[in-house]
Amino acid sequence: MAKKGKKFIEAKKLVDTSILYAVEEAVELVKKTNVAKFDATVDVAMRLGVDPRKADQQIRGAMVLPHGTGKTRSVLVFAKGEKAKEAEAAGAEFVGDSDMITKIQQGWMDFDVVVATPDMMAEVGKLGRVLGPRGLMPNPKTGTVTMDVTKAINEIKAGKVEYRLDKAGIIHVPIGKVSFDNEKLADNFKAIFGTILKAKPSAAKGTYVKSVAISSTMGPGIKVASESLEK
Helix, strand or coil, X not given: CCCCCHHHHHHHCCCCCCCCECHHHHHHHHHHCCCCCCCCEEEEEEEECCCCCCHHHCCEXXXXXXXXXXXXXXXXXXXXXXXXXXXXXXXXXXXXXXXXXXXXXXXXXXCCEXXXXXXXXXXXXXXXXXXXXXXXXXXXXXXXXCCCHHHHHHHHHHCEEEEECCXXXXXXXXXXXXXXXXXXXXXXXXXXXXXHHHCCCCCCCCCCEEEEEEEECCCCCEEECCHHHHC
């Protein structure tokens, strides 16, 4: 187990692990417990009462946060002809088809998000083993397989985040930076929380949201009282 630094240990003393904090209190505490020297990302972790092994209890999607993520992401678009020109006009950093596929197969990975038009997916599928494990494979559920490349690029640039249930039944989502105003972080938290509530599978039984915590990149986790937000 990695040894915790002195700053982390001191920061953790500020968090009472026996209580659940209101969203606004949790956001303020995230800032106080941030030990990074850079503008750290604030993340939300939601443990859900679903079975990730069952297909009818999978949760995956995407949404645009009200105040963005504070991070500029480079976009790669797989498209041809007029759609390629449209992607370039919309501000995609990289646009191509077979040339980009070859480049990735040779080890190039200098991009953050991948968008593809439906007609390109047969070719893009060849990159499944490379893009899949990194969470970069285009998917209709997250709006990254689409003919409306302009909309997809604009949403990504505006602060679109993807959420996906992992094998442990947890969803991790970034909601901004430590430098954000408290109100903006709280708004982003409530937006993603509400979206995941609506995404509850009909097959899920019992308690849906088991626990919620937020933390900065290198800071301790802070448990959030979510009951009032579920009403």
